Amino acid sequence: MFTGIVERVEQGEFLGDVLKLKKCWDDVILGESISVNGVCLTVSKIDSQYLYFDVGKETQLLTNLRKSRYYNLERAIKVGDRLSGHYVTGHVDGMVRFVSKSRVSNTIYMYFSLPKEHWGVVKKGSIALNGISLTIASVTLDTFSIQIIPHTYENTNLRYLKSGDEVNYEIDIIARYTWRCSEWKKEMLKENLEF
Numbered sequence: 001m002f003t004g005i006v007e008r009v010e011q012g013e014f015l016g017d018v019l020k021l022k023k024c025w026d027d028v029i030l031g032e033s034i035s036v037n038g039v040c041l042t043v044s045k046i047d048s049q050y051l052y053f054d055v056g057k058e059t060q061l062l063t064n065l066r067k068s069r070y071y072n073l074e075r076a077i078k079v080g081d082r083l084s085g086h087y088v089t090g091h092v093d094g095m096v097r098f099v100s101k102s103r104v105s106n107t108i109y110m111y112f113s114l115p116k117e118h119w120g121v122v123k124k125g126s127i128a129l130n131g132i133s134l135t136i137a138s139v140t141l142d143t144f145s146i147q148i149i150p151h152t153y154e155n156t157n158l159r160y161l162k163s164g165d166e167v168n169y170e171i172d173i174i175a176r177y178t179w180r181c182s183e184w185k186k187e188m189l190k191e192n193l194e195f
Helices: 057-062 150-154 173-194
Strands: 008-015 018-022 033-036 039-046 050-054 070-075 094-104 107-113 126-129 132-139 143-148 166-171
Touching: 018 039, 033 050, 126 143, 143 150, 166 173
Parallel strands: none
Antiparallel strands: 008 018, 008 070, 018 050, 033 039, 033 070, 039 050, 094 107, 094 166, 107 143, 126 132, 126 166, 132 143
């Protein structure tokens, strides 16, 4: 489990099905979970300079890990840590496309295509993009926007995005369970009406 507060941005490369990233923490252990662009990955090998992660075929197909050059990194939260973002599981739902950005004073607005889980994208709701905990600023029929401050922009891989780039997203877990409960109630009501 993560909070969506990015700790590092590092360059990486694939060696076959293994992602190799610079070792940026000295106390990382084998088997530890680390969020890489929002994907919960397990450290499978460590040497003096690099961390290695086995990346399954489905993960490669459903995320932007193979397409990225710069990766947002966050270590898993510890019990008792402050939760500065929102609960992020690291189970990425898919990818959305970056559309455009604009700046107003010290605020940067970034626009993305709406994901298939449109029910989970609501104004002032939470979403994780490339593992970053973000608040949704606006929603239209086919896009949504976030507004970020310069600190977030400069300290995450958002600054490298170009129009059309794919970004990993994860719908807020509270929104997901709320939606599922609502759907379950509808299903039960429909079953009862059919008898």
